[in-house]
Amino acid sequence: MIDRNEVLDYIRQSNFVSTQLLCEHFQVSESTIRRVLEKLEENCQITRIHGGAMSVADFGQMTDFQMRNRINKAQKVAIAKKATSLIKKHDTIILMGGTTVCEMCPFIEHMNVTVVTNSILVLNSLRYSTTIQLIILGGLYNYREEESSGLIYNTGLERLKADFMFMGAAGFDERFGFTITNASADIYEHCMSCSKEVSVLADSSKYRSMQGGATITATPEQVHYLFTDPALDPGAKTALESMGIQIVLSE
Numbered sequence: 001m002i003d004r005n006e007v008l009d010y011i012r013q014s015n016f017v018s019t020q021l022l023c024e025h026f027q028v029s030e031s032t033i034r035r036v037l038e039k040l041e042e043n044c045q046i047t048r049i050h051g052g053a054m055s056v057a058d059f060g061q062m063t064d065f066q067m068r069n070r071i072n073k074a075q076k077v078a079i080a081k082k083a084t085s086l087i088k089k090h091d092t093i094i095l096m097g098g099t100t101v102c103e104m105c106p107f108i109e110h111m112n113v114t115v116v117t118n119s120i121l122v123l124n125s126l127r128y129s130t131t132i133q134l135i136i137l138g139g140l141y142n143y144r145e146e147e148s149s150g151l152i153y154n155t156g157l158e159r160l161k162a163d164f165m166f167m168g169a170a171g172f173d174e175r176f177g178f179t180i181t182n183a184s185a186d187i188y189e190h191c192m193s194c195s196k197e198v199s200v201l202a203d204s205s206k207y208r209s210m211q212g213g214a215t216i217t218a219t220p221e222q223v224h225y226l227f228t229d230p231a232l233d234p235g236a237k238t239a240l241e242s243m244g245i246q247i248v249l250s251e
Contacts, residue, residue: 018052078250098168165195171209174239177219188217199225
């Protein structure tokens with residue numbers, strides 16, 4: 001039987017410990033580690049984030065991305081799983097940085113596809129895949145969003161053609177479209193121009209969100225699919241569909 005205190009001490013030695021590393025260190029299954037982490041989190045001794053855990057003392061040092069990743073986690077996973085249904089063998093897909101988009105990684109890691117990304121989280125999740133060809137877009141690293149942006153990526157995108165682009169959104173509505181909180185909208189514009197179809201992944205809480213951000217990444221006319229959860233306002237669904245967006249609800 002694994003000692004929870006030993007796991008807690010091990011986590012406290014590092015800023016972040018992955019679930020995989022915990023399994024290897026304590027020689028137990030992932031399900032066992034998951035149960036231990038759940039109990040430690042219930043006791044407010046750790047906080048679980050994507051792919052692992054960190055001590056409560058380090059929680060205040062989390063990036064904006066890591067903080068957002070904890071919100072509506074179950075909905076994000078379900079939305080991401082649904083979005084992968086578009087992807088076929090040998091497709092080239094663009095995965096932009098975003099908490100819901102990053103949740104697609106476990107569902108595609110064994111697929112034979114090419115993935116283009118500016119996200120450090122996507123890179124870390126897929127770098128050991130033996131079936132994925134991974135292309136990283138360069139640029140200035142934004143530690144808060146854990147992604148790159150800037151002018152350096154332009155040269156690579158000039159020759160890129162993708163089947164699908166998947167991106168997240170901090171907010172959306174039928175009037176302005178889809179928004180983010182940072183000002184790196186130029187990379188979204190370039191990636192959309194390279195892609196046959198554009199998909200947005202956003203849970204229903206992002207509809208007319210007050211924290212939706214001021215930077216528009218895509219107008220409704222530029223988006224082919226919106227993957228969201230069943231709690232989306234029916235009026236919003238009707239309005240967005242009338243603009244040509246196919247609404248796909250998670251299960």
